[in-house]
Amino acid sequence: MNPAPLRARILPALWPLVPGAAVVAAVAGALLAPLATGAAVLGLAVLVVTARWPRGTALAAMIGGPLYLSGYAAGPVTLDNVAVLYGAAVGTGWLLAHRRVGTPLVAWPVALALAVTLAAAVNGGAGLPGTARFLSLAVLxxxxxxxxxxxxxxxxxxVEVAVTVGALVLVAQPLTGYPEAFGTAEGVGQRFGGLFGHPNFAAYTICLVLLYQLYATRFTALRVGSTAVLLLALLLTGSRAALLVFLVLLLPAVWLRARRFLGLLLPAVVALPFVGTTVLTRLESISETGGLSGQNASGWRLGQWQDALEATRGHELLGIGWGQTVAVMGDELGAHSTYVQLWLEVGRIGTLVAAVGLAVLLRTACSSRTALVLLAYAVVSSxxxxxxxxxxxxxxxxxLLSQLLPRQDDAPGTEPAPDAVPDPVPQPRSGEARAAVPTATRRPLGAPA
Known part of the structure; x- marks a missing residue:
């Protein structure tokens, strides 16, 4: 008997049984091994979504992981590491299957990955997590x-929506108790980080989005509500440095974006009575733990820097290895500075490599005022x-920088920048023929309107 006609008769008869078999297997699995069945269903769903939307899946994993999953353990790592590695693997596959162009924005994460790798080569391999993390950012x-x-x-x-949702969870944290709040070292009040994890993670991430909204976007009603939530969440984090640098960079907005500045400020003032007690507690904590005295205050940081710099002796060229600062500090806390930490962990050579990457990033940002504001915030607060x-x-x-500093070869029909405006149409003089109407040109993002 010819096998081809046999398959043609059997397969149509079996296909209607597939949904029923799937339902039976799901019910039996849920009763006999619910965790394994749930994991299998979730894994299958992720694979289907990845196959259908590989780029979107990669971006969601690499962005959503750091924002929402850093506080959840997954064996020896946290869930954000798992999400980021999966997203980077999918993203790498997507890049290999498409036309690829480079971007100067990759300079900083690649320089960090190289610096960590050099330090790891001297320190017995310590630093693989850092290398993987920064290379994944390069893929992003x-x-x-x-x-x-x-x-x-x-x-x-x-990203704006995701950070706003995270801020809503943070604002509700004093009422819900989830996630667990952070206490201050001085025992005054509490600090909140929501799904972001540590309050400092939340504070600096929120400030970056706030500055982007203020300087580079149109203020819609939804965005006004978002900024109000973000401002309240920023106060609840209790991060002095994040708030201080943010306020300094808000000063130009009083002149350049006066209406947006008021749109940013007024909703937060109106909402203060609803969370007044919590906010006042945090302001009290900030005021009582500031200055030069007290753990986690300015003077304490000076001591941390001094201890970290002293620990570099004997490891000047390539440092002590990525992530090893806590092991050499007397109080088992970090150096609390990007630059001191790099100097200690990757040494002078690694710091020089990182400095080159940062210089490339700063030079690239010169074409956009908003990009410079965001980088100024990150560089100063670091x-x-x-x-x-x-x-x-x-x-x-x-x-955010990828939006503010778009590729030069973008098609002319692509979506304009948020504050792109058309050039004025010149009016013909008396007796002259009307000139052709020029097309709108893209103004660099962040440039004055």
Missing amino acids: VLILANSTAAARSRTVAW TTDPVLLYPSCLTVLLV
Whole structure:
């Protein structure tokens, strides 16, 4: 008997049985092994989504992981590491299957990965997590660089939504008790980080989005509500350095974006009575733990820097290895500075490599005032906290910069920048023929309107 006609008769008869078999298997699995069945269903769903939307899946994993999953353990690592590695693997596959162009935005994460790798070569391999983390950020930037302007704009919009949702969880944290709040070292009040994890992760990430909203976007009613939520969440984090640098960079907005400045400020003032007690407690904590005295205050940081710099003796060239600062500090806390931490962990050579990457990033940002504001915030605040090394902060910063500094070869029909405006149409003089109407030109993002 010819096998081809046999298959033609059997397969149509078996296909209607597939849904029933799937239902039976799901019910039996849920009763006999619910965890394994749930994991299998979730894994199958992720694979289907990945096959259908590989770029979107990669971006969601690499952005959502640092924002939402850093506080959940997955064996020896946290869930954000698992999500980021999966997203980087999918993103690398997507890049290999498409036309690839580079971008200067990749300079900072690649320089960090190289510096960590050099230090690891001398210190017995310590630093693989750092290398993987920064290379994954390079993959994220390359995916955005190889996407259309409209796709980058959508990604930034979803980042705004994701950070706002995280801020809502943070604002509700004093009422819900989830996640567990952070106590201050001085025992005054509490600090909140929500799904972001540590309050500093939340504070700096929120400030980056707030500055982007203020300087580079149109203020819609939804965005006004978002900024109000973000401002309240920022106060609840209790991060002095994040708030201080943010206020300094808000000063130009009083002149350049006066109406937006009021749109940013007034909703937060109106909402203060609803969370007044919690906010006042945090302001009391900030005031009582500031100055030069007290753990986690300015003077304490000076001591941390001194201890970290002293620990570099004997490891000047290539440092002590990535992530090893806690092991050499007397109080088992970090150096609380991007630059001191790099100097200690990757040494002078690694710091020089990182400095080259940062210089390339700063030079690239010169074409956009808003990009310079965001980088100024990250660079200045990195003096007292490792903002340029925090996964959530660096992820959001690079995504926003990818929108502010688009590719030069974007198609002319792509979506314009948020504050792009058309050039004025010249009016013909008396007796002259009317000239052709010029097309709208793209003004660099962040340029004055």
